Amino acid sequence: MRRLHVVALGMALALTGCGESAAPVVETGGVALVGGQLIDGTGSAPVADSVVVIRDGRIESAGARDVTAVPTGAEVIDVTGKTIIPGLVNLHVHYRDGAEEITQQFRTQLYYGVTTGRSIGSDSPERVAFLLEAHAGRPGFPRAYTAGMGFSHPNGFNAAGRNAPETEDEARALVRDQVALGAQFIKMWVTEMPEPGLQIMPEIRTAIVDEAIQNGAVPVAHIDGEDEARQLIEAGLRDFLHTTVLTFGPGGGAPVDDPEPTPEFLRMALDQDVVFTPTLSIVQNGWHFAEHPELLDDPALRAAFNPGALARWDDPETRAAVVEAPEFAGRKAAFRQLQDFVKTIHDAGIQVALGNDAGTPNVPFGWGMHHEMEMYVEAGLTPMQAIVAATATGAAQLPPVGEADFGTLEAGKVADLVVLNADPLADIRNTLEIDQVMRLGEWVERAGLLPTP
Ligand SMILES: [Zn+2]
DSSP, rough: OOOHHHHHHHHHHTTTOOOOOOOOOOSSOOOEEESOEEEESSSSSOBSEEEEEETTTTEEEEEEEGGSSTTTTEEEETTTTTTEEOOOEEEEEOOOOOHHHHHHHHHHHTTTEEEEEESSSSSSSSHHHHHHHTTTTTTTTEEEEEEOBBBBHHHHHOTTTOOOOOHHHHHHHHHHHHHEEEEEEEEEEEEEESTTTTTTOOOHHHHHHHHHHHTTOOOEOOSSSHHHHHHHHHTOOEEEEEEEOOSSSSTTTSSOOOOSSHHHHHHHHOOOOOOOHHHHHHHHHHHHHHGGGGGGOOHHHHHHSHHHHHHHOOOOOHHHHHHHSSTTTHHHHHHHHHHHHHEEEHTTTEEEOOOOTTBBBTSSSHHHHHHHHHHHHHTTTTHHHHHHHIIIIITTTTTTTTTTTSSSTTTTBBBBBEEESSSSTTOOGGGGGGEEEEEEEEEOOOOOOOOOO
Protein backbone atom coordinates (compact mmCIF):
# COMPACT_ATOMS: atom_id res chain seq x y z
CA MET A 1 0.00 0.00 0.00
CA ARG A 2 2.76 2.38 1.00
CA ARG A 3 4.62 1.79 -2.24
CA LEU A 4 1.59 2.46 -4.39
CA HIS A 5 0.89 5.63 -2.48
CA VAL A 6 4.43 6.91 -2.97
CA VAL A 7 4.47 6.07 -6.66
CA ALA A 8 1.21 7.93 -7.12
CA LEU A 9 2.68 10.91 -5.31
CA GLY A 10 5.74 10.88 -7.56
CA MET A 11 3.61 10.73 -10.67
CA ALA A 12 1.35 13.51 -9.48
CA LEU A 13 4.37 15.73 -8.91
CA ALA A 14 5.82 14.77 -12.27
CA LEU A 15 2.60 15.97 -13.89
CA THR A 16 3.16 19.45 -12.50
CA GLY A 17 6.20 19.62 -14.75
CA CYS A 18 8.75 20.80 -12.24
CA GLY A 19 8.47 17.76 -10.00
CA GLU A 20 9.72 19.56 -6.95
CA SER A 21 8.27 22.03 -4.55
CA ALA A 22 10.58 24.49 -2.87
CA ALA A 23 10.80 24.15 0.89
CA PRO A 24 8.68 26.53 2.94
CA VAL A 25 10.73 29.40 4.33
CA VAL A 26 9.30 31.37 7.22
CA GLU A 27 11.25 34.61 6.91
CA THR A 28 9.91 36.96 4.30
CA GLY A 29 13.10 39.02 4.04
CA GLY A 30 15.22 36.12 2.86
CA VAL A 31 18.99 35.77 3.15
CA ALA A 32 21.70 37.78 1.38
CA LEU A 33 25.21 36.33 1.03
CA VAL A 34 27.42 39.35 0.60
CA GLY A 35 31.04 39.81 -0.46
CA GLY A 36 31.95 36.32 -1.67
CA GLN A 37 33.29 35.19 -5.02
CA LEU A 38 30.35 33.89 -7.08
CA ILE A 39 30.80 30.99 -9.51
CA ASP A 40 27.29 30.61 -10.90
CA GLY A 41 27.78 27.31 -12.77
CA THR A 42 27.03 28.73 -16.22
CA GLY A 43 30.72 29.09 -17.05
CA SER A 44 30.52 32.89 -16.88
CA ALA A 45 33.52 34.67 -15.39
CA PRO A 46 33.54 34.55 -11.60
CA VAL A 47 32.20 37.61 -9.80
CA ALA A 48 34.76 38.64 -7.20
CA ASP A 49 32.52 40.70 -4.92
CA SER A 50 28.98 39.42 -5.15
CA VAL A 51 25.53 39.44 -3.61
CA VAL A 52 23.34 36.33 -3.69
CA VAL A 53 19.79 36.79 -2.39
CA ILE A 54 17.79 33.72 -1.42
CA ARG A 55 14.10 33.89 -0.67
CA ASP A 56 11.40 31.20 -0.43
CA GLY A 57 13.83 28.46 -1.39
CA ARG A 58 15.02 30.11 -4.57
CA ILE A 59 17.69 32.50 -5.80
CA GLU A 60 16.03 35.88 -6.03
CA SER A 61 19.06 37.62 -7.49
CA ALA A 62 22.77 36.94 -7.90
CA GLY A 63 25.47 39.22 -9.28
CA ALA A 64 28.08 41.87 -8.62
CA ARG A 65 27.56 43.80 -5.40
CA ASP A 66 27.37 47.18 -7.15
CA VAL A 67 24.39 46.11 -9.28
CA THR A 68 22.62 43.63 -6.98
CA ALA A 69 20.46 45.11 -4.22
CA VAL A 70 20.19 43.62 -0.76
CA PRO A 71 16.46 43.67 0.07
CA THR A 72 15.41 45.42 3.26
CA GLY A 73 14.68 42.90 5.95
CA ALA A 74 17.04 40.30 4.53
CA GLU A 75 19.41 38.54 6.86
CA VAL A 76 22.86 39.67 5.66
CA ILE A 77 25.64 37.09 5.89
CA ASP A 78 29.17 38.29 5.22
CA VAL A 79 30.97 35.71 3.05
CA THR A 80 34.03 37.83 2.26
CA GLY A 81 36.95 35.57 1.30
CA LYS A 82 34.64 32.67 0.51
CA THR A 83 33.40 31.26 -2.81
CA ILE A 84 29.82 30.24 -3.64
CA ILE A 85 29.18 27.45 -6.15
CA PRO A 86 25.98 25.57 -7.08
CA GLY A 87 25.20 22.30 -5.31
CA LEU A 88 26.88 19.38 -7.08
CA VAL A 89 25.00 17.03 -9.43
CA ASN A 90 26.17 13.41 -9.57
CA LEU A 91 24.82 11.65 -12.68
CA HIS A 92 26.23 8.21 -11.87
CA VAL A 93 25.18 6.85 -8.50
CA HIS A 94 24.21 3.42 -7.22
CA TYR A 95 22.41 3.78 -3.90
CA ARG A 96 22.78 0.68 -1.78
CA ASP A 97 20.52 -1.39 0.45
CA GLY A 98 17.35 -0.16 2.14
CA ALA A 99 15.76 3.08 3.33
CA GLU A 100 17.93 3.44 6.42
CA GLU A 101 21.18 2.93 4.51
CA ILE A 102 20.16 5.22 1.65
CA THR A 103 19.17 7.90 4.16
CA GLN A 104 22.75 7.76 5.43
CA GLN A 105 24.11 7.89 1.87
CA PHE A 106 21.95 10.98 1.30
CA ARG A 107 23.30 12.58 4.48
CA THR A 108 26.88 11.90 3.42
CA GLN A 109 26.16 13.44 0.01
CA LEU A 110 24.70 16.57 1.58
CA TYR A 111 27.62 16.90 3.99
CA TYR A 112 29.83 17.15 0.90
CA GLY A 113 27.56 19.53 -1.02
CA VAL A 114 26.14 16.96 -3.43
CA THR A 115 22.54 18.13 -3.67
CA THR A 116 21.42 15.93 -6.59
CA GLY A 117 22.06 12.28 -7.45
CA ARG A 118 20.92 10.11 -10.36
CA SER A 119 20.65 6.45 -9.38
CA ILE A 120 21.33 4.59 -12.54
CA GLY A 121 20.12 1.05 -12.96
CA SER A 122 20.29 -0.95 -9.75
CA ASP A 123 17.06 0.00 -7.99
CA SER A 124 14.36 -2.43 -6.90
CA PRO A 125 10.73 -1.26 -6.98
CA GLU A 126 10.94 -0.50 -3.23
CA ARG A 127 14.04 1.61 -3.74
CA VAL A 128 12.46 3.44 -6.67
CA ALA A 129 9.56 4.42 -4.41
CA PHE A 130 11.95 5.68 -1.73
CA LEU A 131 13.99 7.70 -4.23
CA LEU A 132 10.83 9.26 -5.64
CA GLU A 133 10.10 10.64 -2.19
CA ALA A 134 13.48 12.38 -2.26
CA HIS A 135 12.76 13.52 -5.80
CA ALA A 136 9.67 15.29 -4.55
CA GLY A 137 11.87 17.66 -2.52
CA ARG A 138 11.89 16.23 0.98
CA PRO A 139 13.76 18.60 3.34
CA GLY A 140 17.04 17.13 4.52
CA PHE A 141 17.34 14.94 1.45
CA PRO A 142 19.24 15.63 -1.74
CA ARG A 143 17.22 15.58 -4.96
CA ALA A 144 17.16 12.07 -6.43
CA TYR A 145 16.40 10.52 -9.80
CA THR A 146 16.20 6.83 -10.64
CA ALA A 147 16.51 4.54 -13.65
CA GLY A 148 14.87 1.66 -11.77
CA MET A 149 16.41 -1.65 -12.72
CA GLY A 150 18.61 -1.61 -15.81
CA PHE A 151 18.94 -3.88 -18.83
CA SER A 152 21.64 -6.36 -19.73
CA HIS A 153 22.28 -9.34 -22.01
CA PRO A 154 20.85 -12.51 -20.39
CA ASN A 155 24.39 -13.77 -19.70
CA GLY A 156 26.06 -10.37 -19.80
CA PHE A 157 27.53 -7.77 -17.49
CA ASN A 158 25.85 -7.60 -14.09
CA ALA A 159 22.94 -9.61 -15.50
CA ALA A 160 21.84 -11.02 -12.15
CA GLY A 161 18.62 -9.32 -11.09
CA ARG A 162 18.55 -7.07 -14.17
CA ASN A 163 16.06 -6.98 -16.98
CA ALA A 164 17.47 -9.33 -19.61
CA PRO A 165 15.04 -9.47 -22.55
CA GLU A 166 15.50 -12.02 -25.32
CA THR A 167 13.09 -10.41 -27.78
CA GLU A 168 12.16 -6.89 -28.80
CA ASP A 169 8.60 -7.31 -27.50
CA GLU A 170 9.88 -8.49 -24.15
CA ALA A 171 12.28 -5.53 -24.03
CA ARG A 172 9.45 -3.08 -24.70
CA ALA A 173 7.22 -4.63 -22.03
CA LEU A 174 10.02 -4.50 -19.46
CA VAL A 175 10.69 -0.84 -20.26
CA ARG A 176 7.01 -0.04 -19.70
CA ASP A 177 7.17 -1.88 -16.35
CA GLN A 178 10.05 0.32 -15.19
CA VAL A 179 8.31 3.51 -16.29
CA ALA A 180 5.12 2.41 -14.50
CA LEU A 181 7.13 2.06 -11.30
CA GLY A 182 8.30 5.66 -11.70
CA ALA A 183 11.72 5.30 -13.35
CA GLN A 184 12.68 8.53 -15.09
CA PHE A 185 15.57 6.91 -16.98
CA ILE A 186 16.09 3.54 -18.65
CA LYS A 187 19.62 2.23 -18.23
CA MET A 188 21.34 -0.44 -20.28
CA TRP A 189 24.78 -1.99 -20.03
CA VAL A 190 26.22 -2.40 -23.52
CA THR A 191 29.59 -4.00 -23.04
CA GLU A 192 31.19 -7.28 -24.07
CA MET A 193 31.43 -8.59 -20.56
CA PRO A 194 32.04 -11.12 -19.21
CA GLU A 195 33.06 -12.25 -22.72
CA PRO A 196 32.72 -11.22 -26.37
CA GLY A 197 29.26 -11.75 -27.81
CA LEU A 198 27.42 -11.20 -24.54
CA GLN A 199 26.35 -7.70 -25.45
CA ILE A 200 22.71 -6.63 -25.76
CA MET A 201 21.88 -7.15 -29.44
CA PRO A 202 21.47 -3.98 -31.54
CA GLU A 203 17.79 -4.64 -32.31
CA ILE A 204 17.03 -5.10 -28.60
CA ARG A 205 18.89 -1.87 -27.80
CA THR A 206 16.85 -0.02 -30.41
CA ALA A 207 13.61 -1.38 -28.94
CA ILE A 208 14.67 -0.28 -25.44
CA VAL A 209 15.60 3.23 -26.61
CA ASP A 210 12.45 3.65 -28.66
CA GLU A 211 10.09 2.38 -25.95
CA ALA A 212 11.78 4.54 -23.30
CA ILE A 213 11.39 7.68 -25.39
CA GLN A 214 7.79 6.84 -26.31
CA ASN A 215 6.98 6.52 -22.61
CA GLY A 216 8.67 9.75 -21.58
CA ALA A 217 11.79 8.20 -20.02
CA VAL A 218 15.36 9.08 -20.94
CA PRO A 219 17.50 6.19 -22.22
CA VAL A 220 21.06 5.96 -20.88
CA ALA A 221 23.78 3.51 -21.88
CA HIS A 222 26.95 2.21 -20.29
CA ILE A 223 29.32 1.71 -23.22
CA ASP A 224 32.99 1.17 -23.91
CA GLY A 225 33.25 1.35 -27.70
CA GLU A 226 32.49 3.64 -30.60
CA ASP A 227 30.49 1.13 -32.68
CA GLU A 228 27.78 0.69 -30.07
CA ALA A 229 27.80 4.42 -29.35
CA ARG A 230 27.07 5.19 -33.02
CA GLN A 231 24.32 2.59 -33.18
CA LEU A 232 22.70 3.93 -30.02
CA ILE A 233 22.86 7.52 -31.24
CA GLU A 234 21.18 6.42 -34.47
CA ALA A 235 18.49 4.77 -32.35
CA GLY A 236 17.88 8.07 -30.54
CA LEU A 237 19.95 7.77 -27.35
CA ARG A 238 22.17 10.66 -26.34
CA ASP A 239 23.17 10.04 -22.71
CA PHE A 240 26.28 7.89 -22.25
CA LEU A 241 28.10 6.61 -19.18
CA HIS A 242 31.86 5.92 -19.42
CA THR A 243 33.75 6.47 -22.70
CA THR A 244 34.35 4.93 -26.12
CA VAL A 245 37.69 3.63 -24.83
CA LEU A 246 37.62 0.06 -23.53
CA THR A 247 37.38 0.44 -19.77
CA PHE A 248 36.31 -2.94 -18.49
CA GLY A 249 36.30 -6.48 -19.79
CA PRO A 250 38.80 -8.26 -22.01
CA GLY A 251 41.82 -6.04 -22.41
CA GLY A 252 40.41 -3.50 -19.94
CA GLY A 253 43.12 -2.23 -17.66
CA ALA A 254 45.74 -2.15 -20.39
CA PRO A 255 46.11 0.69 -22.89
CA VAL A 256 44.41 0.19 -26.26
CA ASP A 257 46.01 0.86 -29.64
CA ASP A 258 43.60 3.49 -30.92
CA PRO A 259 41.99 5.34 -28.01
CA GLU A 260 41.15 8.55 -29.84
CA PRO A 261 37.55 8.99 -31.00
CA THR A 262 37.28 9.34 -34.77
CA PRO A 263 36.46 12.76 -36.25
CA GLU A 264 33.25 11.27 -37.68
CA PHE A 265 32.15 10.17 -34.24
CA LEU A 266 32.95 13.53 -32.68
CA ARG A 267 30.90 15.29 -35.36
CA MET A 268 27.97 12.90 -34.89
CA ALA A 269 28.04 13.29 -31.10
CA LEU A 270 28.16 17.06 -31.38
CA ASP A 271 25.36 17.20 -33.98
CA GLN A 272 23.12 14.98 -31.86
CA ASP A 273 23.77 16.92 -28.63
CA VAL A 274 25.24 13.87 -26.92
CA VAL A 275 26.44 13.99 -23.31
CA PHE A 276 29.09 11.82 -21.69
CA THR A 277 29.49 11.09 -17.99
CA PRO A 278 32.94 9.45 -18.21
CA THR A 279 33.03 8.15 -14.61
CA LEU A 280 36.78 8.11 -14.03
CA SER A 281 36.60 7.22 -10.33
CA ILE A 282 35.39 3.68 -10.88
CA VAL A 283 38.70 2.99 -12.63
CA GLN A 284 41.20 5.14 -10.77
CA ASN A 285 39.88 4.42 -7.28
CA GLY A 286 40.91 0.82 -7.93
CA TRP A 287 44.44 1.86 -6.99
CA HIS A 288 44.44 5.48 -5.89
CA PHE A 289 44.23 4.81 -2.16
CA ALA A 290 47.04 2.25 -2.45
CA GLU A 291 49.22 4.93 -3.96
CA HIS A 292 48.00 7.71 -1.64
CA PRO A 293 47.20 6.15 1.74
CA GLU A 294 47.70 9.57 3.34
CA LEU A 295 44.24 10.50 2.02
CA LEU A 296 42.83 7.99 4.48
CA ASP A 297 44.04 10.13 7.38
CA ASP A 298 41.03 12.39 6.73
CA PRO A 299 38.32 11.45 9.26
CA ALA A 300 35.50 12.66 7.01
CA LEU A 301 36.68 10.55 4.09
CA ARG A 302 37.04 7.55 6.40
CA ALA A 303 33.46 8.03 7.56
CA ALA A 304 32.19 8.32 3.98
CA PHE A 305 34.06 5.23 2.81
CA ASN A 306 32.52 1.78 2.44
CA PRO A 307 33.82 0.04 5.61
CA GLY A 308 34.91 -3.13 3.79
CA ALA A 309 36.82 -1.22 1.13
CA LEU A 310 38.35 1.06 3.75
CA ALA A 311 39.65 -1.96 5.65
CA ARG A 312 41.26 -3.22 2.45
CA TRP A 313 43.02 0.09 1.76
CA ASP A 314 44.10 0.37 5.39
CA ASP A 315 46.03 -2.87 4.97
CA PRO A 316 49.66 -2.21 3.89
CA GLU A 317 49.91 -5.62 2.23
CA THR A 318 46.87 -4.95 0.06
CA ARG A 319 48.28 -1.59 -0.96
CA ALA A 320 51.68 -3.06 -1.78
CA ALA A 321 50.11 -5.83 -3.85
CA VAL A 322 48.32 -3.22 -5.98
CA VAL A 323 51.19 -0.83 -6.63
CA GLU A 324 53.83 -3.54 -7.05
CA ALA A 325 51.75 -5.63 -9.47
CA PRO A 326 53.34 -6.03 -12.93
CA GLU A 327 50.22 -4.64 -14.62
CA PHE A 328 50.12 -1.48 -12.51
CA ALA A 329 51.89 0.73 -15.08
CA GLY A 330 49.52 -0.54 -17.77
CA ARG A 331 46.48 0.25 -15.65
CA LYS A 332 47.68 3.80 -15.20
CA ALA A 333 48.46 4.18 -18.92
CA ALA A 334 44.97 2.91 -19.77
CA PHE A 335 43.48 5.39 -17.32
CA ARG A 336 45.36 8.25 -18.97
CA GLN A 337 43.59 7.28 -22.21
CA LEU A 338 40.25 7.79 -20.45
CA GLN A 339 41.34 11.20 -19.21
CA ASP A 340 42.52 12.11 -22.71
CA PHE A 341 39.07 11.13 -24.01
CA VAL A 342 37.48 13.59 -21.57
CA LYS A 343 39.76 16.38 -22.78
CA THR A 344 39.24 15.51 -26.46
CA ILE A 345 35.44 15.49 -26.37
CA HIS A 346 35.31 18.58 -24.18
CA ASP A 347 37.57 20.43 -26.63
CA ALA A 348 35.30 19.25 -29.47
CA GLY A 349 32.36 20.98 -27.77
CA ILE A 350 30.59 17.79 -26.69
CA GLN A 351 28.81 17.98 -23.34
CA VAL A 352 30.74 16.49 -20.45
CA ALA A 353 28.80 15.94 -17.24
CA LEU A 354 30.13 14.40 -14.06
CA GLY A 355 29.38 11.23 -12.16
CA ASN A 356 31.51 8.68 -10.41
CA ASP A 357 29.74 5.36 -9.66
CA ALA A 358 29.30 6.38 -6.02
CA GLY A 359 28.04 3.41 -4.07
CA THR A 360 30.46 0.95 -5.62
CA PRO A 361 32.86 -0.08 -2.85
CA ASN A 362 35.87 2.06 -3.82
CA VAL A 363 33.92 5.23 -4.64
CA PRO A 364 32.79 7.07 -1.50
CA PHE A 365 29.56 9.05 -1.54
CA GLY A 366 30.13 12.80 -1.34
CA TRP A 367 33.92 12.94 -1.30
CA GLY A 368 34.07 11.09 -4.60
CA MET A 369 32.40 13.95 -6.50
CA HIS A 370 35.21 16.29 -5.52
CA HIS A 371 37.80 13.70 -6.48
CA GLU A 372 36.16 13.23 -9.89
CA MET A 373 36.43 17.00 -10.47
CA GLU A 374 40.10 16.83 -9.57
CA MET A 375 40.61 14.13 -12.21
CA TYR A 376 38.92 16.35 -14.83
CA VAL A 377 41.44 19.08 -14.06
CA GLU A 378 44.25 16.52 -14.31
CA ALA A 379 42.75 15.59 -17.69
CA GLY A 380 43.24 19.16 -18.86
CA LEU A 381 39.96 20.93 -18.08
CA THR A 382 40.13 24.17 -16.13
CA PRO A 383 38.69 24.21 -12.60
CA MET A 384 35.84 26.35 -13.93
CA GLN A 385 35.07 23.76 -16.63
CA ALA A 386 35.11 20.96 -14.04
CA ILE A 387 32.66 22.90 -11.86
CA VAL A 388 30.33 23.52 -14.81
CA ALA A 389 30.43 19.78 -15.62
CA ALA A 390 29.55 18.96 -12.01
CA THR A 391 26.66 21.41 -11.82
CA ALA A 392 24.89 22.98 -14.83
CA THR A 393 25.80 20.32 -17.39
CA GLY A 394 24.62 17.52 -15.14
CA ALA A 395 21.40 19.33 -14.24
CA ALA A 396 20.65 19.87 -17.93
CA GLN A 397 20.41 16.10 -18.47
CA LEU A 398 17.70 15.59 -15.85
CA PRO A 399 14.07 15.54 -16.93
CA PRO A 400 12.54 17.60 -18.24
CA VAL A 401 15.84 17.56 -20.14
CA GLY A 402 17.22 21.04 -20.69
CA GLU A 403 14.72 22.71 -18.35
CA ALA A 404 16.29 22.17 -14.94
CA ASP A 405 15.42 24.82 -12.38
CA PHE A 406 18.60 24.07 -10.41
CA GLY A 407 22.30 23.57 -11.16
CA THR A 408 23.15 27.26 -11.61
CA LEU A 409 22.97 30.25 -9.30
CA GLU A 410 20.74 32.51 -11.36
CA ALA A 411 17.57 34.37 -10.46
CA GLY A 412 14.64 31.97 -10.22
CA LYS A 413 16.66 28.80 -9.71
CA VAL A 414 16.30 26.56 -6.65
CA ALA A 415 18.75 27.60 -3.93
CA ASP A 416 21.02 24.56 -3.74
CA LEU A 417 24.52 25.89 -3.14
CA VAL A 418 27.85 25.37 -1.40
CA VAL A 419 29.93 28.04 0.35
CA LEU A 420 33.66 27.28 0.22
CA ASN A 421 36.39 28.61 2.50
CA ALA A 422 39.00 28.58 -0.28
CA ASP A 423 39.11 29.39 -3.99
CA PRO A 424 38.48 26.36 -6.22
CA LEU A 425 39.75 28.26 -9.27
CA ALA A 426 43.19 28.39 -7.61
CA ASP A 427 43.09 24.66 -6.78
CA ILE A 428 40.12 22.44 -7.60
CA ARG A 429 40.74 20.47 -4.39
CA ASN A 430 39.47 23.55 -2.57
CA THR A 431 35.92 22.42 -3.35
CA LEU A 432 36.46 20.13 -0.35
CA GLU A 433 36.98 23.20 1.89
CA ILE A 434 33.27 23.45 2.63
CA ASP A 435 31.96 26.12 4.95
CA GLN A 436 28.22 25.58 4.49
CA VAL A 437 25.75 23.77 2.26
CA MET A 438 22.30 25.09 1.37
CA ARG A 439 19.55 22.81 0.06
CA LEU A 440 16.16 24.19 -1.06
CA GLY A 441 17.08 27.55 0.46
CA GLU A 442 17.82 26.18 3.93
CA TRP A 443 21.22 25.68 5.54
CA VAL A 444 22.12 22.05 6.00
CA GLU A 445 23.12 21.15 9.56
CA ARG A 446 26.35 19.38 8.58
CA ALA A 447 27.51 18.36 12.04
CA GLY A 448 26.51 14.77 12.66
CA LEU A 449 25.63 14.01 9.06
CA LEU A 450 28.49 11.57 8.47
CA PRO A 451 28.16 7.99 9.72
CA THR A 452 29.97 7.16 12.92
CA PRO A 453 32.25 4.16 12.53
ZN1 LIG B 1 27.46 2.53 -12.68
